Amino acid sequence: xxxxxxxxxxxxxxxxxxxxxxxxxxxxxxxxxxxxxxxxxxxxxxxxxxxxxxxxxxxxxxxxxxxxxxxxxxxxxxxxxxxxxxxxxxxxxxxxxxxxxxxxxxxxxxxxxxxxxxxxxxxxxxxxxxxxxxxxxxxxxxxxxxxxxxxxxxxxxxxxxxxxxxxxxxxxxxxxxxxxxxxxxxxxxx
Numbered sequence: 001x002x003x004x005x006x007x008x009x010x011x012x013x014x015x016x017x018x019x020x021x022x023x024x025x026x027x028x029x030x031x032x033x034x035x036x037x038x039x040x041x042x043x044x045x046x047x048x049x050x051x052x053x054x055x056x057x058x059x060x061x062x063x064x065x066x067x068x069x070x071x072x073x074x075x076x077x078x079x080x081x082x083x084x085x086x087x088x089x090x091x092x093x094x095x096x097x098x099x100x101x102x103x104x105x106x107x108x109x110x111x112x113x114x115x116x117x118x119x120x121x122x123x124x125x126x127x128x129x130x131x132x133x134x135x136x137x138x139x140x141x142x143x144x145x146x147x148x149x150x151x152x153x154x155x156x157x158x159x160x161x162x163x164x165x166x167x168x169x170x171x172x173x174x175x176x177x178x179x180x181x182x183x184x185x186x187x188x189x190x
Contacts, residue, residue, distance in 0.1 A: 012079055012101065016056045017044040018108075018115035022063035025187035026078045027174035028124075030099040037092040038066065043114040045082065045095060053082045056103060056117055059184060070115075074188050075105045079119070124170045138172055145176050152181075 019034075019041055026032060034057075036042055048055040058077030060068045080097040087093050102122040110116035130138070142163050149159060166172045177187060 010081070010100065012054060012121060013052070015109055015116055015118050016054055016079065017047040018056045018058060018117045019044045020060045020068045020073050021057050022060050023184070025059050025184060026057045026080060026097070026099050027178045028078060028099045028101055029171060029174060030178055032097055034095050034097060035092055036095060040114055042093055045085065045093060047114055048082055049085060055080055055082060056119055057097065058105065059188060070108050070111070076122070076188065077103060077105070079103050079121070130167065130169070134169060138169060141172060141176060
């Protein structure tokens with residue numbers, strides 16, 4: 001169970017449709033638009049929309065692969081809520097997703113016409129009171145992130161405000177990793 005922004009519990013089933021994504025690792029708490037064009041991927045989105053709007057997003061190892069097999073997909077992804085769906089004139093769809101919780105694929109329960117996967121939610125540690133040591137490490141990470149983003153010309157007042165208001169170490173790690181433009185393998189390790 002995870003909590004939405006409104007603090008209402010969202011029940012996450014153990015079996016979800018899988019949407020393989022290219023060139024990005026989706027983290028918990030991320031809001032992201034995705035363009036979906038493959039027929040099997042559109043069917044995965046439709047399957048999620050028919051039920052509870054939940055889908056597992058897992059990154060392909062090779063973004064050029066048009067028909068990824070289970071071996072072509074990383075085993076860890078993020079359960080996401082589809083917030084909006086828009087059909088485009090070229091038959092693709094655009095979805096807006098919100099990452100909810102990391103999950104590991106235990107097994108593929110269906111491979112055609114859409115991937116369905118049994119998942120295991122990854123429980124991240126919950127920090128009540130952050131120790132002085134962890135607080136100092138988080139402050140250091142925030143300062144280094146600000147320096148890196150400013151050197152890359154990516155710093156904005158919104159990013160600074162978000163960084164300043166993150167108090168959970170795991171959420172900070174995900175936020176930093178999602179903004180550093182890491183390669184897929186590095187992002188996947190995070």
